[in-house]
Amino acid sequence: MRAAVVGGSGFTGGELCRLVDGHPDFELVQATSREYENKTVGHAHPNLRHLDLRFSDPADLESVDVLFAATPHGVSMQHIDAFQDAADTVVDLSADFRLPEASAYDEYYDGHDRPELLADAEYALPELNRDNLPGATLIAAGGCNATASILGLLPLFEADILSGDERVVIDVKVGSSEGGASGGKAASHAERSGVVRPYAPTGHRHEAEISEYLGIDVSFTVHAVDMIRGASATCHVFPDSPVSKGDLWGAYRGSYEDEPFVRLASGGGGVYRYPEPKAVAGSNFAEVGFELDAANKRLVVFSAIDNMMKGSAGQAVHAANIAYGLDETAGLEHTGLHPVGAP
Amino acid sequence: MRAAVVGGSGFTGGELCRLVDGHPDFELVQATSREYENKTVGHAHPNLRHLDLRFSDPADLESVDVLFAATPHGVSMQHIDAFQDAADTVVDLSADFRLPEASAYDEYYDGHDRPELLADAEYALPELNRDNLPGATLIAAGGCNATASILGLLPLFEADILSGDERVVIDVKVGSSEGGASGGKAASHAERSGVVRPYAPTGHRHEAEISEYLGIDVSFTVHAVDMIRGASATCHVFPDSPVSKGDLWGAYRGSYEDEPFVRLASGGGGVYRYPEPKAVAGSNFAEVGFELDAANKRLVVFSAIDNMMKGSAGQAVHAANIAYGLDETAGLEHTGLHPVGAP
Amino acid sequence: MRAAVVGGSGFTGGELCRLVDGHPDFELVQATSREYENKTVGHAHPNLRHLDLRFSDPADLESVDVLFAATPHGVSMQHIDAFQDAADTVVDLSADFRLPEASAYDEYYDGHDRPELLADAEYALPELNRDNLPGATLIAAGGCNATASILGLLPLFEADILSGDERVVIDVKVGSSEGGASGGKAASHAERSGVVRPYAPTGHRHEAEISEYLGIDVSFTVHAVDMIRGASATCHVFPDSPVSKGDLWGAYRGSYEDEPFVRLASGGGGVYRYPEPKAVAGSNFAEVGFELDAANKRLVVFSAIDNMMKGSAGQAVHAANIAYGLDETAGLEHTGLHPVGAP
Amino acid sequence: MRAAVVGGSGFTGGELCRLVDGHPDFELVQATSREYENKTVGHAHPNLRHLDLRFSDPADLESVDVLFAATPHGVSMQHIDAFQDAADTVVDLSADFRLPEASAYDEYYDGHDRPELLADAEYALPELNRDNLPGATLIAAGGCNATASILGLLPLFEADILSGDERVVIDVKVGSSEGGASGGKAASHAERSGVVRPYAPTGHRHEAEISEYLGIDVSFTVHAVDMIRGASATCHVFPDSPVSKGDLWGAYRGSYEDEPFVRLASGGGGVYRYPEPKAVAGSNFAEVGFELDAANKRLVVFSAIDNMMKGSAGQAVHAANIAYGLDETAGLEHTGLHPVGAP
Amino acid sequence: MTECIECGADVTLHDDLEVGEIVDCATCGAELEVLGTDPVELDTAPELEEDWGE
């Protein structure tokens, strides 16, 4: 199948180029960039220096089967007709088609240009929405912090441990690639290295997705820490009734035992006892785990993903695989590295 | 005044050597180490290569005015008689004398050898306990995570915004120097770089100090992140009655306006809007700030310290200054650096 | 084909487990560890948590086609008979079979137990020794610093720009995984982060390999820097006769144009102009490039590899592919990531 | 004495503000910034939040005793009259007055506006030029890479081990603060973390300073590595006649034994055996050391500084202290930290 | 195949299992002690409380 990446010079666009190129069923026929038009893809992404492809203008879209859009929020809603003219299936990585109600865009974003299309879009996260993906033609990959949070909490809802009225604090730690390739003073190496920096103390937009798909309001705070890839969500959960470790194992194994891209990590021995971004970096895996704090009637849920993969490009390819009835793991086999630094 | 550092080859012990050596009123006459006996202090601490002092055996204590003990938990309670024989004032950095009740040691630690001395000890944190420090002869420096947490929450209690029955989640992020100089597999550079690693999901011992000194039970979780120095506490607080930003500014300015080592940072512009460890690294400053999440009836309080300074050695010297009636900031003038990495 | 990894709990052993498991023609039937016997491979290597395999004792070797030994120097020469009994082909990652002359082991190491086998061994580096690998039964993967250095300099010899009498300074920068999983004080996160640390100022053992395979004595100095994976060699070369950039391009393209795992990077635009470890991290690629310093009659050659891949496990699998007549790139398709931190 | 910092919002300007503010004999009366005019100094430099000073326009200079200019190359030569009108002594951190000959500016820079002033300027490095600093009114702080290199090689010239005709390779590794506060894509955290990146393979401008002050042409290559502060120069030196370790110790002790800011580190035990930036970070110390490679008739000299201190702001204050006859170490007492990360 | 007593997942065990051996569960990582081999009986191994420092 022929595939194009709009926004191919960006961070998630580069990952899409890599994944599509290495995918057994896809062929990368186009990657767009206005800034790097006519330059090789390797100019922007050194790991793709061996690719024989040059960036082209997003105004000249090739006819393809699937188009991945990795552009900033607002671009896809503006160009969606062109995207759909060029491709049978559009997978959008921005927030433009993640929420079903136009009103949510008014509240959390700057409104929506094409509200009538929202009903056509499917949220990409397979663990949440697998059943609706086959045959989907407009797919919206989830936000990375929302993905980590939803994956952590979902089993508690599926097992009726949470109903939606409980208090949930989500304390997220993310790497610098979340900000995209564009940079700025706060993103410079000298200012951004070694930080634990509250960057969205309250009111982060991903609250909208979590609220929409889990039906719960969450207290959400995001910190920038010193890694490049990775999003780690620590959910502090206060269920109304006491739960046991057995209940929790039942819930998490029930939801994820057959999931190809979720691994459970809750205690045990060795260096890596709970989910952490290093353990999944570069891969499409999510790690999820929990601990019980009986004294405080609290559960602590940990969830870790690579924001470039499970949190964006990998999730997009995973959803496209399902949409087309391909092997779910096609093109997503890389398991990550050990040892690995701040990847 | 003559000063000795027991455990001078360790991480906090090295900082004490540096601070005592640079202090206008103290003279460093002894630093102990069993492993490095007879070696120069610079052998363990390269920043002190210019010091003309060798480590000596802790069994041969010099007679001094003040003895700083920077030994692992359990050592001070065992050697306290020798310490008090050698020095008028003992400032202990371990947990051995932080809690007033022996029962707390039974619950959180492995009991206490000398419970009768607990009543003599003063908790070092001046912002909490300044009035009791002048003339104190047994001083217990607070735990680093507890110090960060207490400094964040204290104004809410002093201003009656919290009473002690509320739900408080404390999500802490710490650097690798917290583990001391001894190492181990999980502490190796390859395994520890770039992590967001849940290392104390529940039941961390510092809960005891917070509970003791603020009178509130907290839901406490600690993560290791990629920095060497620094502890950052994010407190998610749910007060019973609504508060305004004005109330909060009143509370925090009320508690800290005259404190020489607390800076407020809550919003504003630029790269550094909220407290973060980089901004205080190497200094004895704490940064404290907050944000209001009205939608969730939540306050988020951020607090950042250097665990080697405000979280241990700096706090110890600060308390000693007060105990002896010296200028509070003597020997603690270094303000930290900018730019700085993961210091 | 059935494959075993002796030393499977170590750093290069973990990479071998990953590569063998993902290889289309190999099946991972055994990974040994004395320390972690009976534990799952995922206990040591979190990225392999999904593998259904437990470590076993190296004393109980399964019968396999190929055995990879990833043990410290000295172990393979001691157990080589057992290895060869268990497997048709032995690929050793240690230095034990890299040098053809026993005398070199006397000079650079502590002698050799089985000098009579040295003549049977083939050096694994395909760019240097491809022709001798098909059918080889004892293969010695090169040292990582030697590999980086040889790849940088080889074209200068193949194009007769160097003859072996010239002065060559090699200034190497390496990551912490080079030291293996065992740790120690200098390897702790607190001491090892952010360093530029001369760790082998002179007399590094890899000089022996370079001298053996290129026929030149080099001035070799190795620095530890803050990355986990990666070895970067900067070769300062003073040829006897002037060369032009055209000569150099001719030499490097001549040697590497058809090599599946070497990419040239010499100037050009963008962020990544010359070889650097980030651009190849996680992959089996080497990047090689050069610059001319006419004023000083100097060439500067840059060469960057991932020491865990091209510098050890990847090179070993590459050589095994050639030995068995498989597709050279089988199991080594991962191209690395962008963006990526200190992987 | 009253002091002003022009370019106070930049990296070296921030350090000057910090040093001047903490200096017993200086009072910080002005810090300029066009971008941050009227904002507090703490807005740009969070470690200086407690300072009660706002940036002002460089067009409105206060009358002071000493003016430190921390502006990009070219600014001081343009505004030198205004600077000298405002202050008795001008200490410039840029390259504008480092070289005595206008021709050198034509060759290495873009020419010079005020060549007639070059003869008035004194190079700030006290270890090289102490005798000419007392009473100097125009002082040029050395380049950071040049400073590291000169400090490493100087004793070899002073002891006649080098004469100037020998081959010297200088391989430098630097942190990201060298690039200043302005940023750019290559300086972003995601692209700059974890690198070993050749950024000046050949032809670096600091060659001019080294050549001028040591009288030798050097083969100079600079790499960016993952630290914020720090410059480390490894000099590979090939003397014409053999030297012994005793000769070297004699040379280095002879040059530096009485220097307040140079420490020797050459072998010995422990983690920190040779000079490295971590050991001096935040301080005005330089560490210098060497090793003999008899087999290759080579000396390896290591030299490490903090580019923000000994490599710029600290050197500037040190020189100002000498110019005014103050205690050389006034305001420069901070000895650096241990442990410390990538400061 | 035996069930892990911590998380309930199936634990794959090797053939020559011996009483007293410690294995870890691949799902939850729990350290399990082999109490009997025929039938296989597992119990949580007394965990070495590792101090991760502070």
Add this chain to the structure above:
Amino acid sequence: MTECIECGADVTLHDDLEVGEIVDCATCGAELEVLGTDPVELDTAPELEEDWGE
């Protein structure tokens, strides 16, 4: 005060120095073994060759 045999710098030593003790030179870091105390005689201590890995 005694001279370091490696670098020639003065080595400050403590009073109750004993034969066989190992001290390091503050200038060059060399490990020095005390061979005699009256007068003080120092020799390079046999260095434990520490492998920094590769």
